[in-house]
Amino acid sequence: MLIKSLRSLFALMVLVFGLGLASTSAMAAAEQSSSQQATAQTSEADLWRAVKAGESGSTTAKGVERGVLINVVGEQGREVRNKYMTPVMAIAVVGVFVAFLLFYFVNGPSRLSKGFSGKMVFRWSKADLIIHWCVAISCLTLIFTGLNIMLGKHVLQPYVGGDIWAALIYGSKTIHDWVGPFFIVAWAVLVIKWLPDQMLKSYDFKWFLTVGGYFNIGPLKGKHPDSGFANAGEKMWFWTLAIFGLFIAISGVMMVLPNLDLPREASMAALLVHGVSATLIIAFTIVHIWMATALSEGGMECMVSGYCDENWAMQHHNLWYDEIKANGTLKYRED
Numbered sequence: 001m002l003i004k005s006l007r008s009l010f011a012l013m014v015l016v017f018g019l020g021l022a023s024t025s026a027m028a029a030a031e032q033s034s035s036q037q038a039t040a041q042t043s044e045a046d047l048w049r050a051v052k053a054g055e056s057g058s059t060t061a062k063g064v065e066r067g068v069l070i071n072v073v074g075e076q077g078r079e080v081r082n083k084y085m086t087p088v089m090a091i092a093v094v095g096v097f098v099a100f101l102l103f104y105f106v107n108g109p110s111r112l113s114k115g116f117s118g119k120m121v122f123r124w125s126k127a128d129l130i131i132h133w134c135v136a137i138s139c140l141t142l143i144f145t146g147l148n149i150m151l152g153k154h155v156l157q158p159y160v161g162g163d164i165w166a167a168l169i170y171g172s173k174t175i176h177d178w179v180g181p182f183f184i185v186a187w188a189v190l191v192i193k194w195l196p197d198q199m200l201k202s203y204d205f206k207w208f209l210t211v212g213g214y215f216n217i218g219p220l221k222g223k224h225p226d227s228g229f230a231n232a233g234e235k236m237w238f239w240t241l242a243i244f245g246l247f248i249a250i251s252g253v254m255m256v257l258p259n260l261d262l263p264r265e266a267s268m269a270a271l272l273v274h275g276v277s278a279t280l281i282i283a284f285t286i287v288h289i290w291m292a293t294a295l296s297e298g299g300m301e302c303m304v305s306g307y308c309d310e311n312w313a314m315q316h317h318n319l320w321y322d323e324i325k326a327n328g329t330l331k332y333r334e335d
């Protein structure tokens with residue numbers, strides 16, 4: 001009887017001990033797996049943090065940046081474009097336009113002080129007219145389509161239907177891509193052909209001091225500063241177009257040719273350079289068109305017929321007029 005009781009007690013002890021052991025090892029195993037899980041989770045989080053920060057690894061893929069899953073430069077560039085470039089461009093377009101409109105209403109146009117003489121002096125050849133209008137028309141097309149690409153989603157998209165917006169933005173992008181090369185060729189011809197007349201001379205600085213003599217009010221009223229074939233304002237316009245046109249051309253080619261397979265940094269730099277250069281050229285284009293069409297009486301005729309009124313030549317480009325008169329190259333239109 002005693003032996004039987006001792007045997008049952010021993011069996012019970014074995015059972016309790018066994019159970020205890022099993023539960024301890026189960027707990028240890030559970031602990032281990034949860035710590036493994038935590039480590040795995042941390043390393044996974046670290047991995048994605050690194051990926052999001054633009055960390056590179058290695059893959060078997062070919063091409064540039066093959067080891068980069070997420071390129072942060074693209075996102076940074078997008079932010080700079082949306083946060084800074086778009087509003088600056090909008091302010092530049094509206095600001096310059098409104099500033100000139102106000103100036104025009106307060107100051108009025110720059111009239112010919114002696115009126116029109118009726119005698120027309122040769123100024124631009126047929127080739128010059130063709131090249132000017134090729135640059136002007138292609139540039140204006142690029143400006144309107146480019147502005148739609150940059151600002152359209154804020155000023156047009158909310159007011160037109162989805163289908164119209166899709167057609168507008170697709171059309172703008174396609175036209176922008178195809179007119180670009182035409183502009184580059186025309187721009188290059190214009191810059192090379194017109195460069196000799198655009199060198200800065202000492203009298204050009206005096207032109208700036210009197211703001212070109214376009215003021216009809218205040219102390220600068222009636223001042224007609226010296227000017228050669230191109231005045232200082234036109235030279236500034238020419239050089240802005242020459243320098244930023246080059247930036248626009250290079251950055252445009254970089255963006256429009258995917259086969260160049262450029263690193264993202266280069267593509268984003270191209271996008272930003274393109275936007276900043278375009279903003280400057282757009283602002284200057286608005287000024288140029290205001291001057292040519294509204295501000296300078298008799299100025300528009302130059303780019304329509306290639307001839308200017310003799311009084312216009314004497315008032316706005318006196319040194320050029322004196323020079324062609326002196327060297328015998330002055331040529332009047334034969335009507």
Ligand code: HEM
Nearest residue numbers: 135136139140234237238241285289292293299300302303
């Ligand atoms: C409706 C648009 C435009 C009009 C009415 C216009 C008119 C004119 C006129 C009248 C001249 C001759 C000025 C002179 O003989 O002294 C001129 C010159 C010139 N234009 Fe335009 N233009 C226009 C657009 C453009 C555009 C978009 C560009 C370039 C992107 C441009 C570039 C030039 C340049 C470089 C000159 C020579 C420098 C100067 O005289 O200012 N034009 N334009």
